[in-house]
Amino acid sequence: MRLLQATESEMEQRDAPSESVSTVEGAEPLGDSSRSWVTASASGSATPRASGEDKGYRSPRPILAIFNETESFEEQLDETEEWHDSLDLQTNDLEESHFLGSSAMQDLTLLMDTTQAQTTADSTNSPFRQVSKDPRTHVFFVKSPAFVYGKGMTGSATIFERVCSMLGTGWPEALMQKFIQVTLPAFPILNTMRLIAACNSQREAGPLPHALLCGIMGHSIEYEPAVKHLFKGIWKEVVAAEDEEYRQPRLQTLQLAIISLTTRPSQAHAVNAMSLARSVSIAHMIGLHLDCSDWRLPRWERSVRKRVWWALLIMDKWIAMIHGRPSLIQKINRSVPLPTLDDTDWGEFSSTQPEEDSLAEDSMASFIGHCEIALVIENMLDKFYSQEAQRRTSAATAEDLRQLSSELDALQARTPTRLRVNARMESATIVAPGILCFQLTFLGVRVLVARLYFTSHQEHGQITGAEAQSIDVALKLCEDFVAFMEVLRPERDYNSFWLPHCSFLISTCLGLLLRIAVRVHVQQNRQSDLRSAYIPKLESWPIRSLSLVNRLVTNLRQAGSVYAWELAETAMTRGDDLLRSCASVLPSLATLVGHETHQMAQAVPGNGFSNFGQLFGETPLFAGDWSWALNLGGDHGSFGGLNG
Structure with missing residues (x-):
């Protein structure tokens, strides 16, 4: 299946050391700061990058920086990055890698203090792989036998053939194109180039992801009225393919699960809840909750891991809010910083048309915005809907309300112009997906x-x-x-x-x-x-x-x-x-x-839009005297109805 024209040489250049990347036609060097608006700071906030020559791109600006952000520093892209093997592509029918935390690895880390033991762990035949570049930080993945129950990849391939047959000639590729054009820019959980290369059976991209392709086609049916009537039958096959994937957890498993969770209509609430729980468990199993910025992994894999984690966190917080149930991802057990525009695929293979690059930037900015909003939802869940919150006093709740509103006001004030509602209404141009x-x-x-x-x-x-x-x-x-x-x-x-x-x-x-x-x-x-x-x-x-x-x-x-x-x-x-x-x-x-x-x-x-121009202006969400908010409850009793 040829979706787009992607050559084998492009894939090799994408994973090779960066001095060879600049040789790709139409691409810019990775170190060109004009290709990236923001970069990740040590605290995980987003900060503006210095702008070079005006090459038709917008001036760099911060994207929804975290409320009360700390001072950050610029982190230049490393043009001398070493070659590293992919961790995800090491998973096969015989072997898979799982992250082991400090409580499980204390004895091994003691042995790692010796040079001989470290050499053994870094060797090809070692069951352990240390991915951290910092010798003081041990991040180990253990290779385990892959006990694949069921039919595995063979079963997924059979399901894929059935789905293609049900859709008919031309539709599988059309739905894949729709996913790449509409969903993937707005919710970038896959590396576009590697997906295309895998579909074109190119080496270095891994085997054809049959189950993932089934999910993509089922997800994209919503965009095509001509095949919407096939959704129910197709989706049964997608669920079967997803179930096969859970038998051998890997990054692809989470990508398929997230595609499933974001597919509309979304009314299988019990199935979604169980899929989410399994996905969070797999994310922990493959170490997705950890900051991999300095790991010895390919650049594309570090970026995808970060984006998949945040996409999963977004779904976790919203599912918890919608159904009034506890969130499964907690603050104390994660260290992944917010994604930035450096974490995109198009940063390495730029389009020859600035308009397309601008749309890609806008879509990625919207995804970063969803990540920021998910943090606001997390605070809302913790402070108002958790069991602990129900036992708090009214005074504490009033202060929490004030802080929540302040965080939302700060986020609103930092929203880039292209993402603002009034700016969109004044423009007749194409709106970027997301x-x-x-x-x-x-x-x-x-x-x-x-x-x-x-x-x-x-x-x-x-x-x-x-x-x-x-x-x-x-x-x-x-x-x-x-x-x-x-x-x-x-x-x-x-x-x-x-x-x-x-x-x-x-x-x-x-x-x-x-x-x-x-x-x-x-x-x-x-x-x-x-x-x-x-x-x-x-x-x-x-x-x-x-x-x-x-x-x-x-x-x-x-x-x-x-x-x-x-x-x-x-x-x-x-x-x-x-x-x-x-x-x-x-x-x-x-x-x-x-x-x-x-x-x-x-x-x-x-139209109802007479005052809409000031929606994202300088006026705070709750402007004026705050005494009314601070006195909530007061002499009238405690808060009630907070679950409404």
Whole structure:
């Protein structure tokens, strides 16, 4: 299967010492700082690189640097890098490598203090491989017999043939191309050149990854309406191929699992949860949780290991948030720094067209943004949804809310121009894969924070000043989210790259608007108990919230029925349940309950974008006096409803 034109010489130059890389036609030397905007610091934050001549590329700028980042330093690319064997490609039907931690290797590290023992460990026949360049840091992988149960690669090859037969002539390659063009730039869990080379049966790239190719084709069906009807049958085969892969854990196993977890529609929640658990275990088994920046491995493998780890962490945090279950990856047991633009494939084999390089940079920037957002979600899970958080006092929770909002404000202020929502709306040019998903995710996290502020007051009998301000803020953030949904262009944007958690964020915005409407409706019968200053607000809030509900639902139903946008269909699966549950309290929702086809046919999304230009401006998320946030709980009791 020839997907793109990749030659064997390109693969050899890619893995060879860097002095030979510059000989590839159209490529720039690895040390050219103009090809990389940011580099990893010792603390794992992102810092700007010095810019050389203006070669048609944008000026370097920081990408969503971590809140309260420490001072960092430039790390120049090493043009004299030594040749190292791949750790992942050593796995075969007879042997596989597993990472062993310090508790298991204490006796061996004692022996490693002698020169003779070190020489033995570095020899070809040694069962151990020390990959760390630092002699003071022992990172050992042990070679073990590969007990492959089942049919292994033979079984995967058979499944691959069935999948290709089910799709028909031309479709396997078309779906592979779609994956390389849309998904892989936005979620770069594979090395593009090595994938193409493996498909072209070129040496040095490893055997044809049959199971991985099955997953790629199944994942990409969502992009092609002509073969969507085959998804169910194809996906059964993909699950079977994935199960074969778990019999011999390696990097490819995780790549396939992540492809499975990011495939839509994503409704097999039990299967996904078990796949995630197995994937995290495999990641630990092959040492993916460790910083491999200085390991004796090929450059491409170090980069892929880092990107796969962060992709897995992203999925872990969002699955935990969506289902309200504990996260499987913890801070204390990982040391992998954030990826930077140095961790891309196109940095070594650049395109001859600057426009393509710019899109690749934007897509990688969006992936780095997802990594940053995953850290915010991790803090949210730890501080508000963990069992420990449920036992904390209201004062501690109020401080956590303030810190969470500050982190999101700092992340928002550092967002590059090309990733900002208002910049995208002002441009008619092609949007790089991944940017829309990042923008929707960022807006959705703002809604999650607003939900925390609002639901923290649910147990109060009347609306307090703090709750009144939280409602105002929540309505503004929900309006931004709804406006973003309305300006998406169906013909172009709906078929772009979207992660499964996006549908959860859409239904969460709808749920928050309904929470506000119900809360205010109940309070309208108690106006005598309220301060007079709140009464005008009490009259405007229902109008604003229900108007946003109507706009969002109308837009989603049109997107689902007219354009078959799976993201909207999945969001409304939960959204319809929310509407039905509130219809008895809010009679005005009666016209939205169910699927009124006549409304969907004449629905036209409004622009709702008059104030959208300031969405990512200098104004903080919660500007002004912080006393209302610091006094949450206060004399009115402890927090309640934080799981809402």
